Amino acid sequence: MMKLWMNTEWEMIRSWLPQLWDGLVLNLQLTLITLLLGIPLGLLWAVTVRARNRPVRYATLFLVEIGRGAPALVLLQFMYSGLPQGGLVLSSMTSAIVALVWSTGAYTSEIIRGGLESVPQGQREASEALNLSVGDTFRYVILPQGFWVAVPALMGFAILVFQGTSLCFAIGLPEILAQANDIGATTFRYFPAYTITGIAFAGICIPASILVGWLEHKVATRLRS
Numbered sequence: 001m002m003k004l005w006m007n008t009e010w011e012m013i014r015s016w017l018p019q020l021w022d023g024l025v026l027n028l029q030l031t032l033i034t035l036l037l038g039i040p041l042g043l044l045w046a047v048t049v050r051a052r053n054r055p056v057r058y059a060t061l062f063l064v065e066i067g068r069g070a071p072a073l074v075l076l077q078f079m080y081s082g083l084p085q086g087g088l089v090l091s092s093m094t095s096a097i098v099a100l101v102w103s104t105g106a107y108t109s110e111i112i113r114g115g116l117e118s119v120p121q122g123q124r125e126a127s128e129a130l131n132l133s134v135g136d137t138f139r140y141v142i143l144p145q146g147f148w149v150a151v152p153a154l155m156g157f158a159i160l161v162f163q164g165t166s167l168c169f170a171i172g173l174p175e176i177l178a179q180a181n182d183i184g185a186t187t188f189r190y191f192p193a194y195t196i197t198g199i200a201f202a203g204i205c206i207p208a209s210i211l212v213g214w215l216e217h218k219v220a221t222r223l224r225s
Contacts, residue, residue, distance in 0.1 A: 013192055016183050020193075023176030024200050030175070031162040033097055038104025038161075039154065043147075045109035046116060047138075067106025073167050075099035080171040092173045096165070104161055108154060115150030116142055152216040159208050163201065176200060 048060040067075075079095035090098065119142050127137040169178035180197040184190035
């Protein structure tokens with residue numbers, strides 16, 4: 001009797017896997033889009049936050065502080081439920097992308113700015129001695145070195161972005177947590193549905209964390225050499 005019950009349970013769980021897989025793929029797609037748009041935005045803000053033009057600098061500071069200060073869930077709800085009150089209606093996917101890119105741009109701007117500022121002043125002085133322009137100095141000297149320093153922190157933040165995509169269930173996006181919740185509501189098997197969801201996230205985040213640790217070691221070794 002127990003064996004029959006277990007077989008029935010496993011058959012039911014296996015029937016959920018395609019639905020959960022579709023949700024996980026959506027999480028991964030959203031993470032990729034967010035990083036592809038958010039990191040360049042963070043680089044732009046890392047530069048403009050130090051601009052001599054006051055309106056540009058203050059506008060960037062405003063966007064960065066809102067992006068860092070407001071929880072991602074609040075930004076998601078604002079884009080999906082708040083903007084329609086002002087006449088702008090966005091789909092759940094568009095709302096998720098805009099909110100997560102804003103948040104990612106704000107946080108990565110600080111990470112990248114820290115990396116850029118870690119470049120020794122002597123590098124800038126050497127560039128001036130070679131008569132390099134400000135733009136060439138930034139492009140060929142400061143950015144490559146500073147961005148390399150920021151890579152481990154950016155990868156660590158990418159893991160948080162992937163985990164943060166689970167918040168999108170709150171605005172009706174059918175990612176893996178929303179799929180697990182639907183399965184639980186239909187079958188009343190919340191525990192196994194959420195367990196599989198947790199295993200899926202752990203199966204991606206744990207190897208990624210190990211890779212980040214390895215990169216941090218490589219960067220530290222390079223900086224000491």
